[in-house]
Amino acid sequence: MAIIEMKNLWKEYGDQVVLERLNATVQEGEFVTIVGASGCGKTSFLKLLLGTEQASRGELLLDGQPLPGEPDDSRGIVFQRYSVLNHLTALENVMLGGELQHSPWLGFSFGKRRKQLQKDALAMLESVGLSHAVDKYPHELSGGMQQRLALAQALIKKPRILLLDEPFGALDPGIRADMHKLVLSLWKEQRLTVFMITHDINEGFYLGTRLWVFDKPRLDPQAPGAYGARVTYDLPVGDCESGTLTNINRSVGNTSRVLHDIL
Numbered sequence: 697m698a699i700i701e702m703k704n705l706w707k708e709y710g711d712q713v714v715l716e717r718l719n720a721t722v723q724e725g726e727f728v729t730i731v732g733a734s735g736c737g738k739t740s741f742l743k744l745l746l747g748t749e750q751a752s753r754g755e756l757l758l759d760g761q762p763l764p765g766e767p768d769d770s771r772g773i774v775f776q777r778y779s780v781l782n783h784l785t786a787l788e789n790v791m792l793g794g795e796l797q798h799s800p801w802l803g804f805s806f807g808k809r810r811k812q813l814q815k816d817a818l819a820m821l822e823s824v825g826l827s828h829a830v831d832k833y834p835h836e837l838s839g840g841m842q843q844r845l846a847l848a849q850a851l852i853k854k855p856r857i858l859l860l861d862e863p864f865g866a867l868d869p870g871i872r873a874d875m876h877k878l879v880l881s882l883w884k885e886q887r888l889t890v891f892m893i894t895h896d897i898n899e900g901f902y903l904g905t906r907l908w909v910f911d912k913p914r915l916d917p918q919a920p921g922a923y924g925a926r927v928t929y930d931l932p933v934g935d936c937e938s939g940t941l942t943n944i945n946r947s948v949g950n951t952s953r954v955l956h957d958i959l
């Protein structure tokens with residue numbers, strides 16, 4: 697069965713249409729990369745999947761049922777920045793989700809439960825390559841290490857769906873390549889379904905099993921909020937014609953220019 701299904705999905709903020717008529721089915725284990733002009737609604741889409749925003753119209757289904765209207769353990773998210781808490785060490789950041797679950801008021805657990813949380817968090821930190829930095833605070837970590845930590849924090853609850861909002865956008869190319877390897881190995885090992893936004897279409901082609909282009913097929917420069925973005929390309933990656941990349945770049949570039957001039 698499909699893990700995610702969208703049926704005529706719309707997202708509007710007031711009278712601004714951000715997303716319109718999204719229809720797609722995603723199977724468990726797919727790695728969907730998402731590209732599109734800045735401001736065309738990619739983060740809004742991830743927020744719908746996370747449950748922090750609700751669709752204005754249409755249906756968004758998880759395992760055939762309406763997706764829960766608030767975040768839960770089935771979905772984890774990593775943002776480009778600020779996913780981790782600065783006043784906690786790496787270990788404490790990864791343990792926090794479990795601590796809050798068992799002790800929402802104190803955010804601190806004791807005895808056996810704490811030992812187990814600690815053990816799980818240490819294993820997770822090891823799997824993202826941060827065993828040597830468990831007692832460090834985020835400001836003591838490099839950008840790449842902070843994103844490794846954010847991944848550990850998102851994955852500790854064993855989500856089935858991992859949402860990545862330009863997680864490597866601020867990293868140097870060499871570090872990015874390391875992060876690509878890490879994400880691909882976590883995706884395979886943990887059998888995740890991944891939705892990842894990137895501004896780098898090459899990254900989208902390289903990492904994904906499927907690439908979505910969010911774009912506005914109808915675009916009125918006088919009223920940019922009148923029409924929303926749709927999935928204009930839905931490509932099984934590695935299986936597209938050579939001119940496709942050029943067409944995508946041209947179309948997304950055009951939308952970017954119009955949105956940039958107006959917003």
Ligand SMILES: Nc1ncnc2c1ncn2[C@@H]1O[C@H](COP(=O)(O)OP(=O)(O)OP(=O)(O)O)[C@@H](O)[C@H]1O
Binds near residue numbers: 709735737739740741
């Ligand atoms: N909570 C909100 N209330 C009102 N408008 C919003 C809200 N969140 C986003 N928007 C608007 O929706 C549009 C799409 O924003 P969104 O962040 O989803 O785009 P994006 O494609 O992720 O952009 P970027 O690539 O720059 O991150 C923008 O015009 C934005 O101002």
